[in-house]
Amino acid sequence: MSNRLPADERRTQLVDAALELAEDGGVGAVTVRAVAEKAGVSLGVVHYCFESKEALVVAMAHTVVDQLLEAMQAAFDVPADGTHLQGIERLRAMLLSALRAMWSAVDSTRGLQILTYEITTYSLRHRAGGPATSGDIAAQQYRRMDEQAVAFLDACAERSGVCWTLPTEAVARLALALLDGFVLRWLVDRNADAGEAELDTIADVIASRAVTRP
Structure with a gap:
């Protein structure tokens, strides 16, 4: 070579x-x-x-986040079902379409999902006593995902004629926390049927943080 x-x-x-x-x-x-x-x-x-293994892990983390963000962006670009709907119903349809598309990407990248959690844990363990770059991996990962989620949620609100009852940043944190738990539970029990039902519930919870625009 x-x-x-x-x-x-x-x-x-x-x-x-x-x-x-x-x-x-x-x-x-x-x-x-x-x-x-x-x-x-x-x-x-x-x-x-x-210069060190930590520097290599930082580069790995950036690559993993880039791949996850690419999958997230592709999911957000999926047209929502039921475009004749308006208000909260349309918002929910848009959310569910994106969640299902994202779930398809997650389902085909099990190893990558596990690695994401492991790199996050590695970062948290190094936050106190390790190099600053490795300790900041998790914060950077979630910050970049927050930015994508906020942009998507603002676009959903605009297209469906609703407004969020909380700052969009707070809704994004809630949505990503729900997805984190959802993916981790699926990695443990691999229950696809339960996962499909939980996507509906996640869409409902996120949509409940919006009201129809006056």
Whole structure:
């Protein structure tokens, strides 16, 4: 394999190798030696691109969040069913369409979902005594997801003719917290039938935080 890749491409190659290792064996399986072997490069190449394992995990986290945000954005772009509806009913239809599309993406990326929780836990464990960059991973992850959710919820409110009874940021936090718990429970029991019913409930809870615009 050529060792003359541009720095950005080399970093991407190493992050991809690290993610493959982590999806199979968790963050604990990601070592400089293992990544070098997986990518087919020397230890020196890995050390040149990433000063430490923590720096590599930070890069992994950014890649994972980018993939999740891409799936989230694709879900938000799905047209809502029942476009003849208005007000709260249309809002609920839009929410449910997005949740179902997002669920489809989650269902096909089980390993990635587990890794997301593991990286979050890794970040929280390092927040007190580890490098600042690794301790801030979880905060950055949720901040970026909050931004996407706020934009989506504001667009839903505008299109359906409703307004939120709480600041949109608060509704976004609630929605993402519900989704977090929903995905984690599914990873534990893999009950697809219960999951489908819970999506309806989540849509109801979020829609209950809105009122028809005067």
